[in-house]
Amino acid sequence: MTDSPYPPKDNLVNNDVYNGLRLRSLQQLAWGIEGSVGQFTLILARCNYASLRDRLIERLREICQVEIRLLVVQESRKTLYTAIREEFGEDVLGCVMVVGLETVQNLAVMLTSANQVREEFRKNFAFPLVLWIDDEIYKQLIQVAPDLESWAITKNFAIAKDDLITLLQQLAEHFAIP
Structure with missing residues (x-):
C-alpha cells in the first residue's frame, strides 16, 4: 500500500474524488453528452x-466517447449563437463546450440575445452544448435569460476542501509582500 492520497490511475472513474475532481458528476456529464449526440x-x-474547470475538461476528454470541441468566447463577442456558428457551423458531430463567458464585456447582452434566439439553437444545433459558468454567471442567466436556463441540465462541480485550502495558500504566497 502507498501513502499517496490519490487512487491508482486505472481506478479513477470508479472513485468519487481524485485530486479534488468530482468524478461521479464528471462521468454523469460524459453520459449526458454521449446520450445527446x-x-x-x-x-x-x-x-x-478556472483551474478546476480546465482539469475537468481535460479529464472529460479522456473519459467521454464523443469528440469535444472547445470554444473560448472572445470578450468582445455580443452573441453566443453567432460565435458558435462562425467557429463550428451547424454540423458538429460531437459536443461543443464554451468557456470564457466570464470575460465577455457585456454578458447580459449576450445572455439576453441567446434567450431571444433559443429556438434557433434547437433548430440548427444538433449537438450537446455545454456552457462552463460560475455562480455569478448562473445568477445573471436566471435573471436575463430564464427561458434558456429552464431548458438546461445543470451539473455542479465544487472544489474539494483540501484543494481549496491549497489554492488559497498558493494565492497568499503569490501575493505576499516580501
Missing part, C-alpha cells in the same frame, strides 16, 4: 475555479 441539449457546468 445528434440533438440539441443545453448543459450548464457550474464551476467557480
Whole structure:
C-alpha cells in the first residue's frame, strides 16, 4: 500500500474524488453528452475555479466517447449563437463546450440575445452544448435569460476542501509582500 492520497490511475472513474475532481458528476456529464449526440441539449457546468474547470475538461476528454470541441468566447463577442456558428457551423458531430463567458464585456447582452434566439439553437444545433459558468454567471442567466436556463441540465462541480485550502495558500504566497 502507498501513502499517496490519490487512487491508482486505472481506478479513477470508479472513485468519487481524485485530486479534488468530482468524478461521479464528471462521468454523469460524459453520459449526458454521449446520450445527446445528434440533438440539441443545453448543459450548464457550474464551476467557480478556472483551474478546476480546465482539469475537468481535460479529464472529460479522456473519459467521454464523443469528440469535444472547445470554444473560448472572445470578450468582445455580443452573441453566443453567432460565435458558435462562425467557429463550428451547424454540423458538429460531437459536443461543443464554451468557456470564457466570464470575460465577455457585456454578458447580459449576450445572455439576453441567446434567450431571444433559443429556438434557433434547437433548430440548427444538433449537438450537446455545454456552457462552463460560475455562480455569478448562473445568477445573471436566471435573471436575463430564464427561458434558456429552464431548458438546461445543470451539473455542479465544487472544489474539494483540501484543494481549496491549497489554492488559497498558493494565492497568499503569490501575493505576499516580501
